[in-house]
Amino acid sequence: MTTIRTIPIRHPVFMEQCAHLLHGNQIRSRGFRYTRPAPMVYEYQWLWDSCFHAIVYRWFNPGMARDELLSVVEHQVTEGDDAGMIPHMAYWNGDGSDLWGQRRRSIITQPPLIAVAAWLVHQRHPDLDFLAALFPRLVQVHAWFNRRRDPDGDHLVTLIHPWESGWDAHPRWDAPMGLEHPTDEQSKAARHALVAQLRAQGCHAERLQAAGSFAVEALDFNAIRAADLEALADIADALGADGALWRAEAGAVQQAVQHKLLSTEVGADLSGPDETPLLGPSAAPFIALFGGCARPEQAAALVAQLTAAHFWTVYPVPTTPSDDPHFAEDRYWRGNVWPSVNWLIYRGLLRYGYAEEARHLANQTLQMVQQNGFHEYFNPLSGQGYGPAQQSWSTLALDMAESAPA
Numbered sequence: 001m002t003t004i005r006t007i008p009i010r011h012p013v014f015m016e017q018c019a020h021l022l023h024g025n026q027i028r029s030r031g032f033r034y035t036r037p038a039p040m041v042y043e044y045q046w047l048w049d050s051c052f053h054a055i056v057y058r059w060f061n062p063g064m065a066r067d068e069l070l071s072v073v074e075h076q077v078t079e080g081d082d083a084g085m086i087p088h089m090a091y092w093n094g095d096g097s098d099l100w101g102q103r104r105r106s107i108i109t110q111p112p113l114i115a116v117a118a119w120l121v122h123q124r125h126p127d128l129d130f131l132a133a134l135f136p137r138l139v140q141v142h143a144w145f146n147r148r149r150d151p152d153g154d155h156l157v158t159l160i161h162p163w164e165s166g167w168d169a170h171p172r173w174d175a176p177m178g179l180e181h182p183t184d185e186q187s188k189a190a191r192h193a194l195v196a197q198l199r200a201q202g203c204h205a206e207r208l209q210a211a212g213s214f215a216v217e218a219l220d221f222n223a224i225r226a227a228d229l230e231a232l233a234d235i236a237d238a239l240g241a242d243g244a245l246w247r248a249e250a251g252a253v254q255q256a257v258q259h260k261l262l263s264t265e266v267g268a269d270l271s272g273p274d275e276t277p278l279l280g281p282s283a284a285p286f287i288a289l290f291g292g293c294a295r296p297e298q299a300a301a302l303v304a305q306l307t308a309a310h311f312w313t314v315y316p317v318p319t320t321p322s323d324d325p326h327f328a329e330d331r332y333w334r335g336n337v338w339p340s341v342n343w344l345i346y347r348g349l350l351r352y353g354y355a356e357e358a359r360h361l362a363n364q365t366l367q368m369v370q371q372n373g374f375h376e377y378f379n380p381l382s383g384q385g386y387g388p389a390q391q392s393w394s395t396l397a398l399d400m401a402e403s404a405p406a
């Protein structure tokens with residue numbers, strides 16, 4: 001992981017607003033604390049959201065940053081085939097039964113960022129006890145990925161539901177979902193129907209692939225996993241254990257992403273047992289930079305694409321380029337700007353030394369949120385916000401603005 005400098009607070013008023021928003025979204029349950037992604041719309045706990053919340057809290061509330069991560073690992077599966085998995089949703093007070101057949105959790109995961117978040121929190125506010133509490137849980141998560149989600153043993157994990165990517169309704173999932181130009185309602189209905197299929201097949205990746213169900217080795221997810229393994233290695237070293245094992249695993253994932261997924265010019269996800277490349281441009285390949293998966297010349301090519309007009313919009317980065325036939329700036333996930341995605345791309349730019357581009361992305365994200373409100377996602381052309389107006393992860397603009405190169 002790239003270490004960022006600790007610098008004086010640059011945006012004290014915005015920080016106050018972020019702290020106020022996150023505080024208002026906090027929930028206490030059964031001795032734990034977490035932050036809802038948004039009141040009313042998203043009341044439960046979501047995995048990658050909580051990681052992002054912790055990353056923001058590290059600027060002003062390290063205790064809550066730690067609690068957020070300790071609560072997200074609390075619903076780690078402890079028995080059965082999926083022991084080790086951290087569910088993408090935790091229902092602290094129950095009622096997940098109808099959809100998932102489980103009262104308190106979902107049966108799928110989300111991008112693994114817990115080690116990344118924990119390491120960022122620790123770098124700003126060192127706390128070895130906190131790292132020690134998380135460490136065995138994080139080891140189990142990555143062992144679960146290897147055991148359950150890499151049936152072909154190529155170091156790329158397979159997603160079994162679009163929800164696992166965090167990009168719920170992106171056009172890149174249309175084909176593997178068996179959809180062609182779906183309406184938002186059709187796409188949502190298909191995601192719900194897929195859960196029944198997962199339950200019928202016991203979430204077994206290989207069986208699902210064989211049945212022609214959604215089974216995708218996603219570029220961004222695997223790049224995020226590489227970064228998480230690197231952070232796990234850093235955590236192991238800090239605890240006096242040997243990080244070499246995790247560093248080697250991270251290296252294997254980085255190589256696999258580089259060779260298999262970045263081998264096409266634009267980068268593509270692989271689908272199904274024969275690893276068919278999924279075509280259609282998206283912002284996902286830029287996340288390869290976050291995971292350190294690109295060679296310098298690949299990084300340069302990715303940055304050239306990123307800064308071309310169809311991605312470098314007034315408010316970058318739309319998840320679908322603005323000149324693509326699937327681009328829809330106001331439809332959920334089909335061409336909007338998402339703070340979560342921007343943060344990952346921003347960190348990748350920093351990692352590869354693209355300071356000017358990183359600074360621009362941080363500035364535009366900050367302006368977008370300051371001018372339009374703490375929304376869930378935004379219009380890349382006008383900046384208009386969509387979804388809830390008190391979405392916790394919009395505060396990622398603070399993390400980007402505070403850590404941006406001067």
Ligand code: GLC
Nearest residue numbers: 037042046048049166167168
């Ligand atoms: C939506 C997003 C997902 C996020 C969740 C909670 O489902 O697509 O990425 O984790 O909301 O904010």
